[in-house]
Amino acid sequence: MAVIVAFVLNAGLSFGLGLLLAMLLGPADFGRFALATAGAIVLNTLLLEWLRLSATRFYSDRVRLDAPWIRHSLDRAYGLIGLALMAAAAVALAVGYREGPDGRAAMLAGTMVAAVGNGVFDYHAALARARFDGRLYLGLMAAKNVLAFVGMAGAAWLLVHPAWVLAAAGIGPILSVLMLYGPLRDPASSPVGARIRTTWRQFLAYGLPLIAATAVYQLLPFLNRGVIAAHGGFAEAGYFALAADVAGRSITTLGTALDLLLFQFAVRAEEQHGRAAAEAQVARNAAVVVALLMPCAVGFWAVLPAIQGLVVPEAYRGPFGFYAGLLLPGLFCLAIMFYALNPVFQIRRRTLPVIAAAGAGLAVNGVGLLVLPGLAGPAGVPLAQTAGLCTGCAWLGWRALTGPDRLRLPWGTLAGAAAASLAMGAALAPLRHLEPARALALQLPIGIALYGGLVWIFDIAGLRRMVEGALRRAPAVPAE
Structure with a gap:
């Protein structure tokens, strides 16, 4: 808690x-x-x-x-x-x-x-x-x-x-x-000095592939912001940056919070019960991540006009909504990579595939920067970033979910989360064109009630059981 x-x-x-x-x-x-x-x-x-x-x-x-x-x-x-x-x-x-x-x-x-x-x-x-x-x-x-x-x-x-x-x-x-x-x-x-040096080598062998991939994904916004600054000036880079930061935090902040809890559960499962138990926990973790991040992405898209009208500084309005909408699919894929797919390779201590996925994403982003701005104008840079991140996610997902050691995900749970998210998005879409304060006041309770109700009824990703278990473990408060 x-x-x-x-x-x-x-x-x-x-x-x-x-x-x-x-x-x-x-x-x-x-x-x-x-x-x-x-x-x-x-x-x-x-x-x-x-x-x-x-x-x-x-x-x-x-x-x-x-x-x-x-x-x-x-x-x-x-x-x-x-x-x-x-x-x-x-x-x-x-x-x-x-x-x-x-x-x-x-x-x-x-x-x-x-x-x-x-x-x-x-x-x-x-x-x-x-x-x-x-x-x-x-x-x-x-x-x-x-x-x-x-x-x-x-x-x-x-x-x-x-x-x-x-x-x-x-x-x-x-x-x-x-x-x-x-x-x-x-x-x-x-x-012990000698043991410390051996441990450093162990850390490097484990961590270097992961940081190489992470550095590539962090290089993408750095590169893309630089391209925008070179073509449109620092003000245009500021518009792009605020949209990317707000949209990214709407998804990755929750993903980070989930990762803080869930990956440690997998590590503890390996310590206590072995590798098979750890991989089963990673599969359950991935289902929870998708079931919670997907409605966040859909919900952010639904409330984007209201957020722009209510809380975004006036100087940024217009470009903020334009860039955020184009960046959102790629930022969702990035969160899925970091918090659902990367843990598969972390628990196995075989982290080289994440570099290949990042390299594929960087290559697609680079090609997009060469081609898309000429075809789509200012939309070309965020489209290039989104294409790169979606490519990296698809590559890493293919490596994790195919072959003899593939991760066995609960596909029914993932389909249920996708259907519930689409239902929520369809219900909220007509409200996007209302006055911002009124739209947000309606969208938040409707979206939470609709998705939460579907999760509770169908126990998507076992979230209802988790909540019921937490409530049973909570200490009783004595009456006064």
Whole structure:
């Protein structure tokens, strides 16, 4: 429950913060900030993500006590890479001091600080999840979101420059980890140097294919934003970035929350019952992911005009709805890859297929950038991104669901989720053209009631049984 509360907190504050920064910075500076943020995410992925993935896969409460070198190896690697990045940021800041705040070096320094801060936070959040310590995870998320909101919004308001906002985006997460470092620590033990080096090799063999694929998928928006900025200016890149960020968070935030819970269940199943039990859990997890993300995607499409009219800053209206609608199918496919298909290969520790899928997606995106803008105008770039992400999803799905080791999914459940989502979309579609406030007031309860009712009646993905089990396990509250 604490993880779900943390998800709701993070989703709400992240959504509000993105809109607030877009308003305070304006389209051009928000475009610069979005481009640098995409760069920080790629940098974090390339240098630190293999360690976070290894923490998720190899660290647990049992490992915490019986194999302390796992945590020592993670801590030492994070320390070395983090110090190197901060030193590089200091050099860039010194160069930027001579150029002034509008120079590229200042933006580069802020990008590096943001990469380090978010990488350190993601690592410690992964440790809390691996220990199934929901209270600690909730505390981390709450501290990080409050500090990020205050710091980034304050920097955008007082200093009105994206480099300072980037720096605040990195400092806030680091402070949140320091605030809760006591409960995050493991029992004292003596590290063994040779064992740490062996463990690093294990982490690299497991994590490098995953981060290579993730870096490719993060390179797509970075590349596409750069193409838009080159052709239409930073303001147009800002329009594209806000649409991509809001649409992406509408899906991937829930997917991340599900992954936080579900993948650890698969790891625990493998520890306790073996590989077959872990793969069965992964199949159940995939059904739950699809059953919850599909209505999110359909629901976001339905409420998109209302969101644009109510909460999107006026300077972004029009381009926001145009870009978000075209990006949505690809962002849904990206979420399915990350949270339903990638865990298949993670639990098997055979992660090379995800690189092939990412390469196929990048190739299609690249061809689309060469062809589609000339044919479709401004729609060409989001169409190229969507085509690339759909191709990657199809490739990875084919690898996971065919062959002698194929994952056996509950196809009836997936068909039920698709039918319920289509029914919800058909019911909400006529309301898209109403006045925004009225449309949203009608769409949200109707959509939740319709999809939730179908899930409850037909027990799609076993969600009704999960809810009933959680209610039975909940402690009774004594009457006063």
